[in-house]
Amino acid sequence: MTITPLPRLAQTPSDGASLDPQDWTQLRAQAHRMLDDMLDYVAQIRERPVWAPMPQEVRDHFRAGIPAEPTPLQEVHREFMEYVLPYAGGNVHPGFMGWVQGGGTVTGMLAEMLAGGLNANLGGRDHAPIEVERQMVAWVRQLFGFPESASGLFVTGTSMANLLAVLVARTSRLGKAGRHRGIGQLGGQLRAYASNGVHGCIAQAMDLAGFGSGALRLVPVDAASRMEVAALRAMIAHDRAAGLQPFLVIGSAGTVDVGAIDDLKSIAAACQQENLWFHVDGAYGALGMLSPAVAPRLDGIGDADSIAFDFHKWGQVPYDAGFLMVKDGDQHYETFASPAAYLRREARGMAAGSPWPCDFGPDLSRGFRALKAWFTLKVHGADAIGATITRSCELARYLEQRIRDEPALELLAPAQLNIVCFRYRAGDRANADIVTALQEAGIAAPSTTMLDGKLAIRAALFNHRTRQEDLDALLDGVLRLGAEWTRKSLSVV
Ligand SMILES: Cc1ncc(COP(=O)(O)O)c(C=O)c1O
Numbered sequence: 001m002t003i004t005p006l007p008r009l010a011q012t013p014s015d016g017a018s019l020d021p022q023d024w025t026q027l028r029a030q031a032h033r034m035l036d037d038m039l040d041y042v043a044q045i046r047e048r049p050v051w052a053p054m055p056q057e058v059r060d061h062f063r064a065g066i067p068a069e070p071t072p073l074q075e076v077h078r079e080f081m082e083y084v085l086p087y088a089g090g091n092v093h094p095g096f097m098g099w100v101q102g103g104g105t106v107t108g109m110l111a112e113m114l115a116g117g118l119n120a121n122l123g124g125r126d127h128a129p130i131e132v133e134r135q136m137v138a139w140v141r142q143l144f145g146f147p148e149s150a151s152g153l154f155v156t157g158t159s160m161a162n163l164l165a166v167l168v169a170r171t172s173r174l175g176k177a178g179r180h181r182g183i184g185q186l187g188g189q190l191r192a193y194a195s196n197g198v199h200g201c202i203a204q205a206m207d208l209a210g211f212g213s214g215a216l217r218l219v220p221v222d223a224a225s226r227m228e229v230a231a232l233r234a235m236i237a238h239d240r241a242a243g244l245q246p247f248l249v250i251g252s253a254g255t256v257d258v259g260a261i262d263d264l265k266s267i268a269a270a271c272q273q274e275n276l277w278f279h280v281d282g283a284y285g286a287l288g289m290l291s292p293a294v295a296p297r298l299d300g301i302g303d304a305d306s307i308a309f310d311f312h313k314w315g316q317v318p319y320d321a322g323f324l325m326v327k328d329g330d331q332h333y334e335t336f337a338s339p340a341a342y343l344r345r346e347a348r349g350m351a352a353g354s355p356w357p358c359d360f361g362p363d364l365s366r367g368f369r370a371l372k373a374w375f376t377l378k379v380h381g382a383d384a385i386g387a388t389i390t391r392s393c394e395l396a397r398y399l400e401q402r403i404r405d406e407p408a409l410e411l412l413a414p415a416q417l418n419i420v421c422f423r424y425r426a427g428d429r430a431n432a433d434i435v436t437a438l439q440e441a442g443i444a445a446p447s448t449t450m451l452d453g454k455l456a457i458r459a460a461l462f463n464h465r466t467r468q469e470d471l472d473a474l475l476d477g478v479l480r481l482g483a484e485w486t487r488k489s490l491s492v493v
Contacts, residue, residue, distance in 0.1 A: 030074050035113075037081060042092060042106055045465070049442020051090035058083050090445050094465035095473065098439075098447035100256060100284055100313055103463035108318040111375035115368035122154075122366040124343065124356025133357060133370035139377065140325050143289050145302040151329030153360045154369040157322035158283035159201035161308030164324050164336075164361055166192070166205040166248065168306060169277035171335040172328075173247045179335070183210045191239050192248040193217045195227035195262060197255035199281060224416065225260035227251065229270060236274055248277045253298055253309075254285025257449050257458070259417035261285055264300030272303075280304040284313035284462065285417065290386030293393060294417065311373045314389050314418075316464050321369050324361075332360050388464040392418040395461050399471045408479055412456045421449065421456035424482035428455035430489070434481045444474040 021027035061083045091101040120129040137152035155161050171178060174187055183190070190211060194202050196218040203213040217239070219232045236246045249271050251262040264280060271278035280286065280301055286309035288294030289301070301307065305328065311321035326332035337359040345354035358364045377385070396415035403409045403422045412421040423431045432448060435457055439445050446459045459474060 027073070030077070033074075034077055037077075037085075038109060039106065041085060042109070045093050048086075048093065050093040050095040050445045051439055052087055052442055053440055054087045058087055091463065092465075093445070094463050094467060094470045095442075095444040096463055097459040097461060097466070097470075097474065098445045100460055101462055102310075102313045102316045102319075103465055104312075104318040105316050105376060105380070105464075107379045108316070108372040108376050111372040112318060115371045118368060120368045122368055122370070123358040123364045124353070125350050126353035127350075129368050129371065130353065130357065132368075132374050136370045136373055137325075140323060144286075144304075144307060144325060146325060146327055149329045150325060150327045151332040151360055152323060152325045153357055154366070154373070155322040155324055155361060155363075156320045157312070158199075158281065158308045158310050159204070159322075161310075161322045161324035162199075162201050162250075162279070162281055163205040163208055165279045165306040165308055165326070166202075166209045166211075168326055168332050168335045169248045169279060170209055170211075172277055172305075172331050173245075176334045186245065187211065189243070189245045190247045191215055191217055191244050192250065193219055193232055193235060193246065194250035194281075195219050195221050195225075195252055195255070195260075197221055197225050197227075197257060197260055198250060198252055199256045199283065202250055202281060221260070225255060225258050225413070227262045227267065229263055229266040232267070233270055233274075236270075236276075246274060246276055248279060250279045250281055251300075251304070252285075253280050253282035253288070253301060254417055256283075257419070257451065258413040258421060259285070259415070259419040259460075261288075261297050261416070264298065265303070266300070268300045268303035271305075277305045278303065280307045282307050282309040284310060287311070287314045287385070288389055288417070290382050291389035291393075292386065293390045311376070313462055314392070315373070315376065315385060316388065317373045317376050321373050326360075336360055336362060389418075392461040392464075392466070395466060395468065395471060396420050396459075398468060399459060399461075399475075402471070402475055406475070406479070408482060409475070412451045412454060418461040420459045420461075421451055422459075423454065423457050424478055424485075426482060426486060430482065430485045431455045431457055433485060434478055437481050438474070438477050441477070443477040444470065446474065 090096045092103055118129065120127065122129055122133055133154060140152050141150050155164065173190060174183060178187065187210065192206060192215060194216060203216050206216045207213040217235055219227050219235060222228055232249065239246055249267055251264050251267045253261050253264065268278050282301065285298065286301065286307055288298055306324065306326045308324050311317035311323060312319045333355060337355065344351060346352050357366055396418045399420045400411060400415040403411045403420065408425055410423050410425050412423060424434055432455055435446055435448050446457050449456050449458045457478065
């Protein structure tokens, strides 16, 4: 028998065999420059505008086609410094107060670099990065007083964690067979309940889970924007009488608009009596457990069947770092585990360590999000994170008082946590223009929302770098721009 010799494969980088650098010394020097640039960026963030609109030339820079030829690393880094960094979203800056965004930390940034170097895939198998994620799950269990049998998982953000929670609740009601059969006739009768201040991703989760967003009932709120639990009970009774099947109640621990925390204890009691799944959307509020000032207001959160929250909001971990915790780990597993021959488990070797994280969510390939959260908690300590949470609530009260003291401003919702909604005493158009002008001038970056039919300037204080002087700059800007707007509108008349 004649054996055909195998073709010779390229061996060296210059033959294209590997993407590793050819000159490690040069690469190391460049890598240090890149690290220094990012450290400078964070250290000197106050000297920059909060946000800068992108000139057309910058946008155009990103329209070129896929590069076939190589570009030196230092050149691409230069492009990043010129075209990307100055036009980032602004949430590292202490003047950023829009939407619900954390400021990140240098610790988390460095952990991201380490995670990138390991290039770990946390879908499964037996390796130390998964033990880091398991330790994070254990810490979260401890935080909420959940039992050993509770399971947890890092995901992108709370929108995803809420979706996964709705899917676990679905399995709890329809059984594992529902995964094959679909929601069927019974699924069509299931109903979920949340306050009318709930985040929009809950309706979307109901839609994506196959129930339709119309299967979510919105419960009225009281004067403090908390779910009326008596109304919840009445709606459940009404739906049962109509032949429908209530199965899930979502409590909010920090609503997106005004930071209201539902009466979690009473909702938990209602769910227990009615045999309903109790999920908490604690996107940012759940980590209030770390703050002695906020934790008592979360009473009842430990009674939840599942909790969704983000480390990237009040936890200051860099994006993205969402988390889902489920009290009944078996239900969680039953909802997602999908055995396959190529994912066979063993007692020893790399395929050991079952169950794997991929058994608790839809992602098979998963990055090492846990590392930046683990570093953040270890390096700073949970108490320091809790202290920044407490301080952001104190800052919100300072802002609230300044607004109350200023006749040209109107407080639209009292600061329940760290969110303050107010407006310049003028119409919606004026307030929307004021917010845009503040952002474009790089002075401060609040966002807007609608409260009782009025457009509100919404300052959500999540950044651990924010100080009183940043709030003074916000109000000075609002007052000056508001006066200018009024003057201009009067001169047009
Ligand atoms: C109360 C609440 N729920 C859910 C979300 C969605 O979280 P994420 O943006 O991490 O998906 C947010 C975001 O601000 C929120 O405030």
